Amino acid sequence: MKQNICYCGHHKKYEKCCYPFLSCKLKPETPEQLMRSRYSAFCIKDIEYLIATQHPSMRQHNERDVLTQIVQNTQWLGLKVLKTRDGKISHGFGFVEFIAFYKNIEIEQLHENSKFVYEDQQWYYLDGVILEPVKFSRNEQCWCGSNKKFKRCHGGNM
Numbered sequence: 001m002k003q004n005i006c007y008c009g010h011h012k013k014y015e016k017c018c019y020p021f022l023s024c025k026l027k028p029e030t031p032e033q034l035m036r037s038r039y040s041a042f043c044i045k046d047i048e049y050l051i052a053t054q055h056p057s058m059r060q061h062n063e064r065d066v067l068t069q070i071v072q073n074t075q076w077l078g079l080k081v082l083k084t085r086d087g088k089i090s091h092g093f094g095f096v097e098f099i100a101f102y103k104n105i106e107i108e109q110l111h112e113n114s115k116f117v118y119e120d121q122q123w124y125y126l127d128g129v130i131l132e133p134v135k136f137s138r139n140e141q142c143w144c145g146s147n148k149k150f151k152r153c154h155g156g157n158m
Contacts, residue, residue: 007043008036009079009145022049027123030086031094031116034123039079039100045071055117055124077101078144082134092118099134101143107154109133 006017018040020026021033028034034053041049047067051059060066083097093115100110114128136143142153149155 006036007040007076007079009081010036011145014040022046027121028053029123030084031114031123032081032084032086032096034116034125035096035098035114036079036081038125039076039098042071042074042100043076047071053123053125055119055126058125058127073104075103077103077107080143094118094123097131099143101154 004013004015006012006014006019008018010017018037021028021037022041022044028037038050038053040046041053047064050067051063054063078101080099080101081096082099083095085095095113095115097113098111100112102108102110111131111133112128113131115126116123117126118124136150136155138149138151138155140150142148142150142155144154146153
């Protein structure tokens with residue numbers, strides 16, 4: 001993490017971005033805040049937070065084991081939020097489309113449209129639809145935040 005910049009890509013210091021959520025000092029007020037904090041939780045391997053912010057109806061009996069496997073075998077590289085439809089609390093649902101870049105053996109991407117639900121005074125991750133990987137233009141700014149063109153940064157690695 002460069003100069004304590006948050007993992008979620010918001011260009012804020014971690015202590016003022018996702019840390020208050022991960023330390024349970026604050027609850028995310030929007031689905032996007034929850035999604036970003038969950039991404040940060042994957043980066044720092046905070047399985048407890050990931051379980052606590054997943055809707056109870058969606059938790060599997062082996063959830064802890066599955067999450068442990070994911071965080072042990074995955075290096076998270078960057079997050080790009082594409083679209084948000086933050087739900088009003090009165091409606092109770094919100095959506096965030098994002099791409100999470102990661103490395104197992106090669107650099108890959110998880111392109112997902114996630115659904116969130118507001119219940120019991122907090123937002124929960126409900127589920128997500130996996131979408132086709134996004135192709136990046138060679139001259140587009142790289143997803144990693146380097147301020148370089150994609151072709152001069154990660155374009156040769158994907």
